[in-house]
Amino acid sequence: xxxxxxxxxxxxxxxxxxxxxxxxxxxxxxxxxxxxxxxxxxxxxxxxxxxxxxxxxxxxxxxxxxxxxxxxxxxxxxxxxxxxxxxxxxxxxxxxxxxxxxxxxxxxxxxxxxxxxxxxxxxxxxxxxxxxxxxxxxxxxxxxxxxxxxxxxxxxxxxxxxxxxxxxxxxxxxxxxxxxxxxxxxxxxxxxxxxxxxxxxxxxxxxxxxxxxxxxxxxx
Numbered sequence: 126x127x128x129x130x131x132x133x134x135x136x137x138x139x140x141x142x143x144x145x146x147x148x149x150x151x152x153x154x155x156x157x158x159x160x161x162x163x164x165x166x167x168x169x170x171x172x173x174x175x176x177x178x179x180x181x182x183x184x185x186x187x188x189x190x191x192x193x194x195x196x197x198x199x200x201x202x203x204x205x206x207x208x209x210x211x212x213x214x215x216x217x218x219x220x221x222x223x224x225x226x227x228x229x230x231x232x233x234x235x236x237x238x239x240x241x242x243x244x245x246x247x248x249x250x251x252x253x254x255x256x257x258x259x260x261x262x263x264x265x266x267x268x269x270x271x272x273x274x275x276x277x278x279x280x281x282x283x284x285x286x287x288x289x290x291x292x293x294x295x296x297x298x299x300x301x302x303x304x305x306x307x308x309x310x311x312x313x314x315x316x317x318x319x320x321x322x323x324x325x326x327x328x329x330x331x332x333x334x335x336x337x338x339x340x341x342x343x344x345x
Contacts, residue, residue, distance in 0.1 A: 146245075147188040147213035151327035151344070155181045160290075160343030166336035172204070173197045173342075188213045211327075218243040218327070222258045222275065235261040241275065243322060247296055253278035255300070269308035277301045286321045286329050288340045293329050295321035 147153050159176045176194040183189075190211045196204040212219040219240040237259040244253070255276045262269050278300040286295045298320050305313045321330040330340040 146215050149325045152190045152211045158345040162342040163339040251280045272305045274303045289342045290344050293323035295323050
């Protein structure tokens with residue numbers, strides 16, 4: 126009986142430690158506001174987004190943050206809002222991929238979203254799992270399906286990254302994203318990308334190889 130009680134107590138303590146580790150991540154603090162800015166090759170501002178953490182909950186050892194992000198063009202005009210979820214279980218950080226909506230659901234749109242995983246203890250040379258998202262849209266009598274598949278994720282180096290929001294020791298992760306549109310006469314499009322991930326904190330910078338760069342520029 127004492128052994129059983131000890132195991133239960135150990136599980137409770139471990140769960141609390143995992144929750145504490147998860148709370149270190151950028152999006153795991155309620156009411157936190159994260160500003161990011163996108164630039165073209167010349168360094169001109171293309172758009173900004175403001176992401177607000179609206180809720181953080183922990184259930185069965187998994188901490189989930191619900192975030193609403195509003196995008197603005199270079200003139201400050203809103204392009205709408207979308208929702209995204211971040212999760213952490215102490216052993217890995219997870220980020221949903223795919224389009225999301227912070228408004229009312231559209232009966233004509235079906236979403237299938239999976240998560241990108243960032244394991245604790247990643248190191249240079251590690252190969253990471255990919256993810257796939259799918260959006261089915263019905264307009265009139267036509268159905269289109271957009272599929273986004275992320276593959277070939279690999280940790281390639283350690284780099285220091287400095288933005289207007291601060292300086293971080295990051296892991297650089299490269300990968301490929303292939304977008305397929307069913308319902309259109311269009312061949313699949315593949316892009317090479319890179320992101321800089323600060324362990325126990327989150328993604329600091331993202332870059333499409335063609336030149337679009339997005340980075341964290343403000344934290345509140």
